Structures are given as structure tokens and as C-alpha cells.
Amino acid sequence: MISSLQLGERLAAARKRRKLTQADFAAKLGVARTTVVAMEKGERRPTSGEMVRAAEILSLSMNELLREHGVVGDVAPRFRMGPVAGVETAEAAAAVERVRKMAVRYAELERLHGIERSVGRLGMLEMYRATAAGAKVDPRLSGREAALTVRSVLGLGDAPALGLDERFEVEAGVRIFQPQLGRSVAGLFLWSDELGPCIAVNRDHPHERRRWSLAHELGHFLRDREAGDIFPASGHTRSDPSEVFADAFAAEFLLPQNGISKQVADRQRANGGRFTPPDIVALAHVYEVSFEAMTRRLEELGAIPKGTFERLLAHRFRPKEAQEKLGLIRAKSPIATLPQRYVTLALQAYAEELISEGDLAEYLETDRVEARGVYRAACHQPVGNNGEILELSLGEDLLRFGGEAAQ
């Protein structure tokens, strides 16, 4: 059972999220304000009847208030963001709350398994602070420098930065989600001591756009993590140093100057000195960015004249059609809202009876019957051709095979 102090902290956090004063909450609960003060300080544990009413008032389940592995995960005090140009305020608030909840569940799953957030191989990313290193440096330069540092840590050289979600997840402890974030939000970044860094990119956006949003939010993580960020789907202002940094980081991280320059030179050599729109399409495909992002980056690097993108559009160049003709359409693959590691932790927790079927459904953001299907698919492996099924034990610790810890 959690302590009265922990319970008090959870009650206080939930009350504040509901924007209730202690007096409001006390009135609804039918007790004196001083009683609420005592409850929140852990000096008086609510009675069972008060607990039932408190949960109703705070729109929480009682288990959320009482469970031992519960995580408060409050980001509100750190998320001091005012209205963002181009983003609907209600949509932004809903997106932040959605991601906060996913991150809280993720942290709960880790707690259930006794996993503590620790510095992995890419832990230096968490230590890296672009502001401390270069408060007076042009944010464009420091963004580029940060990208070079991260690329170096990842050992990427000049190569495209591909398939990095899992590495950031496992080695740097960044929680990455891909939920629907609404029409006006491309991505968001939030951080708290309890949850660590959390990034969400809008699953309704194309693969290339999601990669850009992810890189942009990584930039915020490296520069100004306490502030949080909401990345508008369109027309966001680029004058704020923090945004300039994040954009410069994304550009150099996804489209490294050296790598791009070499690719352009190679293509020019192969084409007798020419560099054509299909070359941009092909490069965009290699680096998994949009045609627009690649064209603008090439303009920025001086590889093609400024204004090329607008000129091509004016000449009715259609990147999609060019991609089709060149056979460069990316196969559509299912987009997972939740990280693979999160799903695995949830399935293992269910296998070990640390959570119930209803919990599993909630963690997987689905209903019970579908959760059963996900579990079955994860632990039932067909063997041979006669329909025989091998049942895997998802909770088994292979390092403790035979009852002895592996050395």
C-alpha cells in the first residue's frame, strides 16, 4: 500500500491538473479545506468513502490514485508554453495530455518491472546541453554543432540517419510515440524528472515529415528541454532562437552537409555535370526526407540556386509523379502508436501477472478482446505445417535459465 504522503501528492497533482483550488476540492468532497490540506500533506489518509468521491471528482480511477507502481508524471509546471502560432490551443492541450498519459504508462511499466531509467550508451545526449555550451553562439551554428555531435556519438559519419527510433529509445532513454496529434500539431516534446524526455510525432503525417518532426524535437531536447515544445504542422515562426536551433539541428542531422555535398558531386560526375530534379527526388528518397526538405537544404548549401523549389512548383514539377516514374515510392508500413519496447514491457507484465487483462488493454490503448489477440500473436508461434503451436513464455528471464543467473 502506498504511503499517506504519496497518496497526498497524487491527490494534489490531480487536483491541480483539474484546476481546482483546495477550497473547491474540499467543498465538492464535503470536508473542510484544512482537511484537504492535511490529506495532501499526508497527515490524514482519506476514508474509503472520501477516496471513492475524490476519484470521481478528479476523474481518476481509484487504482490510479492507489497503485504502488503509479507515476504522477506532472509536466505542467515545466510546460510553460503560451499559445503557439498556427496551433489550436485546445488541440495542443489535448495532445500534451495524451502524450503525458502515454509517458506515464510507459514509466509505470518500467517501474512494474523494477527498471530504473539509467544512462545508456547514448546517455551523453541527456548530459548534452546546447545552451550551456553556447549561450552566445548563433543558434543556427550551435544547432549544426549539436547535430554533428549526435551524429558522431551514433557513429553515423556522413551516412543518412535511418531507423534511429529504437536506438534513441533504448540507448538514450527518449520515449518516442506516434499518436494522432490533431490537424495543427506535427510533433511535441515534453520532459520531466520522473518521465525523462518524451517525443511524439503525428502519425497522420507522411514518414518523411514524421522524421523531420522527430529530429526537430530532438533539437529541443538538446537545447531547452525544460520548456517543452509544440511543433506546428504548418507556418511556424522560425525567428525564435530555440526554433532556429531545432531546425538547424534537424537539417544537419538528417541532411549532413558533407554527405549531401558528396552525393551531389557523385551525381554530377555521373550525369556529365548536370544535376536534375529527378536527382533531388532520388536524394530525398535516400535520406528519407520530403522533396521540399531536400530541395531547400540543397539551396541552403548552395548546391542549387536559391528559389529552385518555388521555380519547380511554378513549372508544375510534381515530385510524387517523379517518384512513381523512378520507382521510388516507399511501401506503406503500419505505424505503431506505441514504441515496441513499451508493448513488450506490457505483454511481459501481463504474462507475469503483474497486470490484469483490463490493464493490458489500457496500456495497449485497445479493448480486452483485441488485447488478448495481441498477446496471443506475441506468444503463440506456429511450428511446422501441421498447425501445431509453440507457446512462448513471455515473462521468462532467459538469463536465469535453470534457476541460476548467467554470469
Added chain:
Amino acid sequence: MKSRVLVVDACCLLNLLATGREVELAIALGAVFVSSAQARAETRFLCGPPDPDDEEQRLTKTPVNLAPLLDAGRLDVRVLGEDAADALVHCANHLRDADASAVALAATLVVPLVSDDGKVQKVAHKLYPELVVLSTLQLVREAAGRAGIDGEPLRELAKNLHERGNFDPPRRDPERVWFEKLLRRPNDD
């Protein structure tokens, strides 16, 4: 004759509905199933047949229909009162509210709890060692025996439970082997 009262959690209620013969089973057992309102709220879908237009032939979801059980007076959905508040809070320390309310209801009414959920069973045993905890398969086997359901109809019932409910019995279920044998075709052995 007095009905046998059995508290069913959301997991078990789904399983009973998946059999497609829930009313028959309840009658055979002489039972009234009692569910908490929270558990009822989590009993939402069963697997339906694949959409014929879906190339991958994925199963669809069908909303559950409690009307036959309710109309037959075989399901009683209850909101826990103040008298159960202590038990509810006691259970909610360990279980989500829907599961906690089922355990609290069984403990308050002093009647058996039917659940196939490992965590629910574990917590129920820990908090209320005297509480009788049964599995859906134990009920189904008993009811089938009483109602004379066997052979192909019984296999069909098991198949429904497996496919419509996505149900696989937990390893500890005492009727697991019986169920798995039922699912195999007679000439599989």
C-alpha cells in the same frame, strides 16, 4: 429454488458471451451472474467474422449483447454501495477499478468469483483467502454436463469461446487440458 449467485468479472463475462450459449449455461447452473457496473463497462466487444472486403481477412469487432442474459433475469449489474467502499478501496490498491469492484462485490456478497485473469485471481486469494474463485471453463464444463451438451455442439461452444473471445485458458486453469482437447478435431488424436 434459490438461484446460485456468481460474481463474474469483465474477463469472464466476455468469455460467457463468446460461447453464444450464455443463457443456456446460466439456466443449467441455476445461476444468476452478478457483475459490477465498472466490469460491465469494460465488457465491450467480441471478435466478429472478417469483413468480406478486407483483403487480409482480419477479424472485425462486434459489440457485445447482454440483452438475452438481462431479459432472462440471469445477469444483475450492480453499482457498489457505501457498504462495499472499504472492500473496493482495499482491492483498488492492487487492481484496476473494474477488477477491484468484481472482487469487492464477491467478498461483500460472500459468493464465488468467476475470473480467468491471473492477476485478479492472485489478488482475490491474497486479500480474501476464503473467497471461492472459479474459472469460466469450470463453469462451462459443469453447465455442459448438466445440460447434456457434448460432442460437436460442445466443440462448437469451445470454438466460439476461443475465436469470438480470443480466449486461451491460463496455464493454471484446471480445465485447460479439457478445453484444448475439445478444440482439436476428433480425428486429430
